[in-house]
Amino acid sequence: MDAMKQLTTIPLFQGLTAENYQQLASIVVVKPYKKNQTIFADGDDGNGFYVVVSGRVKVFKLSREGKEQILHIIGPGEPFGEVAVFAGEHFPAHAQAMEETKSLFIPRNAFIDVLKQNPSLAMNMLAMLSRRLRKFTALVEDLSLKEVPGRLSVYLLYLSETKQHAHNLTLDISRSQLASLLGTIPETLSRILARMNSEGLIASDGRTIQILNRDGLEQLASGERRLA
Amino acid sequence: MDAMKQLTTIPLFQGLTAENYQQLASIVVVKPYKKNQTIFADGDDGNGFYVVVSGRVKVFKLSREGKEQILHIIGPGEPFGEVAVFAGEHFPAHAQAMEETKSLFIPRNAFIDVLKQNPSLAMNMLAMLSRRLRKFTALVEDLSLKEVPGRLSVYLLYLSETKQHAHNLTLDISRSQLASLLGTIPETLSRILARMNSEGLIASDGRTIQILNRDGLEQLASGERRLA
């Protein structure tokens, strides 16, 4: 597939003119990454942004002691690093390929030129940033208002609503990474999964999790109930 | 001061044409709020956004039990509620005036019309959203990676760097609200301030705080050190 065709399949770039696609195609660079390869580091110069074509990328912060908090997991069609393009000089977090990943790199200056000529691209970008901001609001809410069992419940219910058939979930990330996404550590996650199992809320086996009692999870998610 | 003049002083609207200002002025509505008055509630229909002219507004989330997490405190010249205009139908949080506040309300549809004709307004909006996203990244990092003394240190150092003369700070919010901003409760904040005092890091008296040992605060902020 050539760059131009790829561009038209990306939600961020929907609704542009053929001319715009050509302009974009001429500035875009295809970049492949291996599993665990760093794409950019916290503090790097933000001279452009990326769109994932295939594979997955995690965007995360690192504490001084090396504990990581995952901020986003970016899948095909989604952009990342775009904040740096408009806000400032450097990336505010680390980005690393979680598996073999192909991405497009859109250099800053060239992109801004295209943007200036194209209101509908600007509108797309605005909508996208707004959606991301909204997700962050939810993340902050989760981190500050809920305990870990509640956050885990929110995550499981979210998974079951979106990607998969209702009651049988397959985690597509490791437990350690799930822990990081929930703002905790693997030990705590492990214990909570065990408690959820013994309370009959779920049945987990490796990366497979069955939801046995959806109401119970919803109560945990909303803080109405706690685990024994 | 008439609406048009106010508009030109707002960073978000810098660099527009005279015609744009007139368009905007014709759709803007001035709205006054009393102290503690609700401006919008979580879930309300987002049919426009606001810019604070004078006073202050807090944007916050509420847990089921009523515990509040402040997300932003918005001052003169800053916009709020703008995410709803691009992202979706409803506001993702509550907004309330912290004191007597005057704000401008910009209705959604009319604004989008102006935006479509004006790339530089769109660029301003993009930059603003990006900056806010960046702040959120930092907030998430704080909430998930640091303990309360660290978060408080970050906040104090931030205050001393930006607004005020180096070592003598005056809090412009109540302790309860500071607690909420830091993702904790007033009791915990009180204890930590007491410990910081007795360790000679700060000298606090009411709403005034003197920084006595900047290095010590920086160590707490980065997790190198803990309070006794």
Added chain:
DNA sequence: CGTGGCCTTGATAAAGTTCAAGAGCCGTGG
């Protein structure tokens, strides 16, 4: 001079982290 709001302090309990040890799993190489 009382009354209500906010802040402080103490005792207690809950939640999560840390440290340490062991179990299960998988690919590599003998």
Added chain:
DNA sequence: CCACGGCTCTTGAACTTTATCAAGGCCACG
């Protein structure tokens, strides 16, 4: 084909941090 080493995940025990509950102090305002 089996054993080894290196992962990740699990489990236990001690410890740390923070929240909760309760009581008392301070101050401003009526």
